Amino acid sequence: MKLLYALVAAACASVVSAHGVVEVFTANGKTYKGPGPLEEDGPAMPESPMRRVGARGPVTDVTSPDMACGVGSPGPTNGIVDVSAGSEVRFQMSPWMHRIGPLTLYMGKCPGSADKCEPNSLKWFKVDAKGLKPDGKWYQDDMASGAEGVATIPAGLEEGDYLLRYEILALHKAMEKGLAEFFIYCTQIHLKDGGSARPSDAQTVSFPGAYTAEDPGILVDVYTGFNSYAYPGPEVFTGTNGESGPAPAPAPEPEPEPAPEPEPEPSPAPEPEPAPEPEPAPEPEPEPAPEPEPEPVPEPEPTPSPAPEEPAPGGGGQAPGPARPPQPEDPSGPIILNPNPIPVPQPTPTPAPAPEPEPPVTTPAPEEPITPPPVETGGPTNTLPIETPLPAPPPSCKRKREAKQAKREAAQAKRALDNKVEAAKRSPAPKPRRQQVLRTNLYKRRYQVAPPRN
Numbered sequence: 001m002k003l004l005y006a007l008v009a010a011a012c013a014s015v016v017s018a019h020g021v022v023e024v025f026t027a028n029g030k031t032y033k034g035p036g037p038l039e040e041d042g043p044a045m046p047e048s049p050m051r052r053v054g055a056r057g058p059v060t061d062v063t064s065p066d067m068a069c070g071v072g073s074p075g076p077t078n079g080i081v082d083v084s085a086g087s088e089v090r091f092q093m094s095p096w097m098h099r100i101g102p103l104t105l106y107m108g109k110c111p112g113s114a115d116k117c118e119p120n121s122l123k124w125f126k127v128d129a130k131g132l133k134p135d136g137k138w139y140q141d142d143m144a145s146g147a148e149g150v151a152t153i154p155a156g157l158e159e160g161d162y163l164l165r166y167e168i169l170a171l172h173k174a175m176e177k178g179l180a181e182f183f184i185y186c187t188q189i190h191l192k193d194g195g196s197a198r199p200s201d202a203q204t205v206s207f208p209g210a211y212t213a214e215d216p217g218i219l220v221d222v223y224t225g226f227n228s229y230a231y232p233g234p235e236v237f238t239g240t241n242g243e244s245g246p247a248p249a250p251a252p253e254p255e256p257e258p259a260p261e262p263e264p265e266p267s268p269a270p271e272p273e274p275a276p277e278p279e280p281a282p283e284p285e286p287e288p289a290p291e292p293e294p295e296p297v298p299e300p301e302p303t304p305s306p307a308p309e310e311p312a313p314g315g316g317g318q319a320p321g322p323a324r325p326p327q328p329e330d331p332s333g334p335i336i337l338n339p340n341p342i343p344v345p346q347p348t349p350t351p352a353p354a355p356e357p358e359p360p361v362t363t364p365a366p367e368e369p370i371t372p373p374p375v376e377t378g379g380p381t382n383t384l385p386i387e388t389p390l391p392a393p394p395p396s397c398k399r400k401r402e403a404k405q406a407k408r409e410a411a412q413a414k415r416a417l418d419n420k421v422e423a424a425k426r427s428p429a430p431k432p433r434r435q436q437v438l439r440t441n442l443y444k445r446r447y448q449v450a451p452p453r454n
């Protein structure tokens, strides 16, 4: 049990929570791998165009400088990649876990080279925002099922170096102030094939500064009386006043003027899976029920803190409050999420209810439950398959020889067991990170708290 705890703690020390980062960025038909978070000791990848965030966790303070380029306010990287005006850019997350909230792309024009660009002083403008789909689910839901996030760069935008700021906003706990989760990633690009369009000052914002914690798209209960979403920040800049250069492969979709129209979708609140119990006291920590988690839970242990946070839809105890007026819907027009992402070294998960894909496990150790296997040695019990039970003593000991033989066998079996345990102690098989992540998720779901750190 001790070892198990140590393993869980080790997993958590490096993976604060199982949030993804941008694993692959795609532009102009080329793919670029992104670095993992600083805290995880992965390769630095200085040639990547993606600035390296400090950790997987969210930014929750909208006044933090981290709102510009993500956790840890990552500094510049060396790579700058060409992106054509009017083209699509794509963001493939390493496994993504949240399903509620918008996906937004901002751009900020650098005064000089993008590898020297200071994000907190940029004038950012919004170029793409994807929220609810016509079926009432969120585009982020597709991302959690493996789809890429896709955004379109305005045609006609003036050329130069820019930072792309990709923002994933998770709203599953956003009914409580300060619990909306921002995941932000900056990519250094050089925009080519552009025109002369540039946003007006009124269309630009600063990060931090663009949002407040009370914005209706940030402090929002998406479970109760919810039927449309009010995007925080400025309107989408479409770049229509510029003359666009030769449009590359996918012609830019016609973008309607940002005339806000009321959300026509009267469908029920877009919660993926209603949680049955109406619990009036939302706990900040645990993840919402609908997050898919394939890990088999072998035996239901009593959870120490029995307060799940998810309010039931149309909740029993929840006062719905005054119904919000219909909010302007996304002016950016129809939204594409690529159903067939460009093949990248990321296993493409199957859609929604299917369990998350498990990468091929290379260690012989079987995936095992959080409960310790029934071994009394007190040694490391974690990764070792132990299937040899001690032979039972003979029912009666009339014959001494038989009894002796049984004793020998028992001693032998015990020695073999001890050897296995010792071997496991000496060389514990390293767990693939994915398994650790699943284990952390399982722990969090079961105990409603983050696993302990060491």
Ligand SMILES: [Cu+2]
Pocket (backbone or CB within 6 Å): 017, 019, 058, 098, 170, 181
């Ligand atoms: Cu989260």
